[in-house]
Amino acid sequence: MTRRVLVTTDYLRPGDEVDRFLREAGLETTHLPMAGRRDPARLVAALAGIEGALVANEPMSADVLARAPELRAVVRTGVGYDSIDVVAAARLGIxxxxxxGVNANAVAEYTMGLLLAGARRLVQSARGVANGAWPREDGHELRGSTLGLVGYGASARAVVPLARAFGMHVVCTTGVTVRDDPAVRFVELPELLAVSDYVSVHTSLTDRTRGLLGESAFARMKPTALLVNTARGAIVDEDALAGAVRSGRIAGAALDVVREEPLPPDSPLRGVDGIVVYSHLAGQTAEARAAAGRQGAEELVAALEGRAKFAVNADLITHVRK
Structure with missing residues (x-):
């Protein structure tokens, strides 16, 4: 019997390289691109008879997973997997x-783009010109400033040489025990917040990091500081951030990710001068997408054969679905 797999990542299409690879591996593919929010019931229906899934930020809750009795493997075409209940998956043998690291270079370059845009107020300038004005406010140079990295994963490590090339000093706070980069000074979070001109978030979303940057964190930052987030929106308390920027407690924020995507009409981030929200593009380059699709397909085939290389819940699984 042919095994069936579901592909929801929106840039993967029937007949492309990934689709051909999966089919050559003996799998029957079904594509249901995720574009915005999706009713969980529709996802459950799509998972009927599916053994493997190659997914974007699909919200795969415990309930959804429990209602997909044939599902054995899920692969995220990216780094973050907080949209999947990995504990429930492990309990079900999935x-x-x-x-x-698949999109680390893309995220690092994008981070530098946000830093430059924020330092020189490029979005505000372009907006002003579009509205008939001719803004001429001073910006700031990155050279000589301090960049604080929250997290030391692949994307943060890729940022370091780029920031150093711009003449920035780099500090980092992390729980990683191996800290062998002489270009980085490792500090605790309170010191990082106090000394940084730019704070860039690169940590994963966990119970510990949810809401990590809130009112008390913003109170420690310089009033001239800019916050950049290319990690996960829920790491930042958005109400506290909006209040901090409005009051001048910090200068502004460049956010590629937000708590709820797409950004809802009633978000506290809307209409705040100094906060610019982008549409989750940090890892979206042609090169990163090609790598993610290819590596994701390889991992899915391997997982279905019982030899997953990057399983994040391997230590929790007590049985594997047959």
């Missing part, structure tokens, strides 16, 4: 994999 492996969940991500692709660590």
């Amino acid at each position: 492996t969940v994999s991500n692709l660590p």
Whole structure:
């Protein structure tokens, strides 16, 4: 019997390289691109008879997973996997994999783009010109400033040489025990917040990091500081951030990710001068997408054969679905 797999990542299409690879591996593919929010019932229906899934930020809750009795492996075409209940998956014998570092270069370059845009107020300038004005406010140079990295994963490590090339000093706070980068000074979070001109978030979303940057964190930052987030929106308390920027407690924020995507009409981030929200594009380059699709397909085939390389819940699984 042919095994069936579901592909929801929106840039993967029937007949492309990934689709051909999966079919050559003996799998029957079904594509249901995720574009915005999706009713969980529709996802459950799509998972009927599916053994493996190659997914975007699909919200795969415990309820959804429990209602997909044939599902054996889920692979995220990216790094973050907080949209998947990995504990529930493990309990059901489903492996969940991500692709660590697959888009690190893309995220690092994008981070530098946000830093430059924020330092020189490029979005505000372009907006002003579009509205008939001719803004001429001073910006700031990155050279000589301090960049604080929250997290030391692949994307943060890729940022370091780029920031150093711009003449920035780099500090970092992390729980990683191996800290062998002489270009980085490792500090605790309170010191990082106090000394940084730019704070860039690169940590994963966990119970510990949810709401990590809130009112008390913003109170420690310089009033001239800019917050950049390319990690996960829920790491930042958005109400506290909006209040901090409105009051001048910090200068502004460039956010590629937000708590709820797409950004809802009633978000506290809307209409705040100094806060610019982008549409989750940090890892979206042609090169990163090609790598993610290819590596994701390889991991899915491997997982279905019981040899997943990047399973994030392997240590929790006590049985594997047959």
